[in-house]
Amino acid sequence: MFAYNSGAMSFFNRFSFLTKTRTVRLVVPPEFNRNSPNVVSLMTPEDSGVWLLDRMRQQVGFENYSDTKLLDFGCGVRFSQALINTNFSIGQYVGVDVCRPMIKFLQKNVRNNRFSYHFVDAYHPNYNPGGSPLTHESRLPLTQTDFNLVCLFSVITHQSPEDSAIIFSLLRRHVRSDGHLFFTCFLDDSISEYEDRSADQNRGRCFYNSGFLTELVQTTGWRLIAKAPPNGPLIGDSFVFAAQ
Numbered sequence: 001m002f003a004y005n006s007g008a009m010s011f012f013n014r015f016s017f018l019t020k021t022r023t024v025r026l027v028v029p030p031e032f033n034r035n036s037p038n039v040v041s042l043m044t045p046e047d048s049g050v051w052l053l054d055r056m057r058q059q060v061g062f063e064n065y066s067d068t069k070l071l072d073f074g075c076g077v078r079f080s081q082a083l084i085n086t087n088f089s090i091g092q093y094v095g096v097d098v099c100r101p102m103i104k105f106l107q108k109n110v111r112n113n114r115f116s117y118h119f120v121d122a123y124h125p126n127y128n129p130g131g132s133p134l135t136h137e138s139r140l141p142l143t144q145t146d147f148n149l150v151c152l153f154s155v156i157t158h159q160s161p162e163d164s165a166i167i168f169s170l171l172r173r174h175v176r177s178d179g180h181l182f183f184t185c186f187l188d189d190s191i192s193e194y195e196d197r198s199a200d201q202n203r204g205r206c207f208y209n210s211g212f213l214t215e216l217v218q219t220t221g222w223r224l225i226a227k228a229p230p231n232g233p234l235i236g237d238s239f240v241f242a243a244q
């Protein structure tokens with residue numbers, strides 16, 4: 001009996017590379033870094049990523065990520081570095097971004113079946129000038145509709161109100177009825193609605209009036225749950241909405 005088991009074990013050990021997912025350290029070329037020089041000079045992407053994931057968990061209010069299916073819109077690379085390089089336990093991570101070479105890099109280099117990445121060819125004057133403008137007919141390249149949580153870190157900071165509304169509405173289709181939305185933004189209640197404060201007017205730094213933004217999100221299938229002030233330089237103003 002013992003001899004049979006150890007034979008079976010060594011057989012499975014020899015072929016374990018077929019059944020286990022590889023967790024190779026993710027090393028990202030500098031051109032795919034999307035984070036501010038301020039944050040990059042202070043800590044590693046792994047440290048800032050884990051800090052932000054934990055901050056989001058506390059604000060949304062759940063125990064841990066072990067069973068969480070997370071959709072990261074405008075994903076960049078930081079959460080992938082944080083999750084993979086710290087062996088962070090997460091149910092599923094799906095990243096979506098308009099940067100085609102970065103998404104190709106992640107698709108090729110992240111070999112773990114809990115992770116997947118999708119390119120979306122949406123126009124953005126800075127991040128994807130060759131893309132197609134978002135419209136109410138636009139769809140994400142995803143069939144999955146049971147995400148627990150969708151997040152946008154430093155993404156609404158680069159969107160017009162028209163694109164933000166389409167994005168929030170598109171994302172609602174992919175989240176469970178008891179799911180949540182978390183995003184960061186720049187708020188300034190001295191403006192009436194919205195202002196792009198970037199020198200080139202390319203949505204480099206978009207500010208919103210908080211009431212205007214809340215109302216905009218609530219017209220797209222979400223209900224306000226909580227709001228938190230910034231904690232610079234790591235995180236701007238942030239909101240939690242529940243699916244409705």
Ligand SMILES: C[S@@+](CC[C@H](N)C(=O)[O-])C[C@H]1O[C@@H](n2cnc3c(N)ncnc32)[C@H](O)[C@@H]1O
Nearest residue numbers: 034074075076078097098099122124127153154
């Ligand atoms: C400042 S970076 C933040 C990256 C990441 N969320 C983080 O915090 O590390 C903004 C990201 O949003 C992506 N992005 C901008 N507009 C987008 C859109 N309409 N759809 C999907 N991704 C978008 C950019 O390509 C970029 O990777």
